[in-house]
Amino acid sequence: MSQNTQPASASRRRPVPLWAQIIVWVGLLALLALIGVSVARSQHKIIGVGSSVPDFNLTLFDRYGYGDRTAVKLSDLHGKVVLVNFWASWCVPCESEAAFLESAWRSYQRSGKVVFLGVDYVDTPAEALSYLAKFGISYPNGPDLQTRISQIFNRSLGVPETYVIDQKGVLRSVQIGPFQSADQIQAVLDPLLAGK
């Protein structure tokens, strides 16, 4: 009697077809692979002091170009010390260091060995330009389009932040928050110019 019921129940419990199992497993594996790839792509390599800075392109505001250029690439500045300052017109602490940056820039401008780059972080162009005019900024400045440049520096703490890159393209100094004086900026730049 029990021998008759056993095969009957087994036949009613139809197993999931092999093709369906394959589709489900392949689908799950493909999904996991896609998630893995997207996570890997979203992970940015963290650059710290001593790391080589990846190349970036900064589109410059009108009247804030580099010579006659309307855009500048970091790789074009090889052999010079580059100071990259992130700022925004809505950033109150940025205002406190604006005069120091401009003063320091003017002291190095003639030497041609140092380049200051102002990177305007998520801002409106009109407000950014009036900020630059208000503080009499004269060094090259441009917007951080799609935050591509700030992502290279793995910024997350806000503005202002300043990164100093040496003649070989290596990150040598990071300043989180505003500089307190032009001397403080020179104290960072002078050793690099002296080859230290």
Next chain:
Amino acid sequence: MKRSFLVLILLLVLGAAWAGSASAQQPTPSDDQVNAIARQLFCPVCQNTPLDVCPTEACHQWRELIRQMLAEGKSEAYIKQYFVDNYGARVLSEPPQVGFNWLIYIVPPVAFLAGVFLLYRAYRTWPRMQKESAPESGSAPAAKDEYVDRLEEELRKRR
């Protein structure tokens, strides 16, 4: 006479066209019009704050930028694209349907349908399994076990 009448008509038509174009640019877009676009965008600086309710000075500037663009006759699509070009796709409240973003649109409905299918299967299978297991547990003898056989044999010998 006929000529001067034609000139007058022409002047009237030109005047009406100028007035129409001027009036199309004049009205300042209302807050509702600005917020209709702003709520589709997120503050590029603050985390997870829609632009229409963001209280910061920066967000106020962006809302004014939207108002200015609307006043210039720019379309909603143009304004959204401007924000993407300047601040990245992360400012969009709905991610664009490109690349890996498709996962966001495909995986949840597929997972939901798979869940519904599994529930349906379970709903169909459980009552049948209960019917099958009920008589088996009541009437069927225990499975033949060598150990039980040996135990019974030992007991028989001791009697």
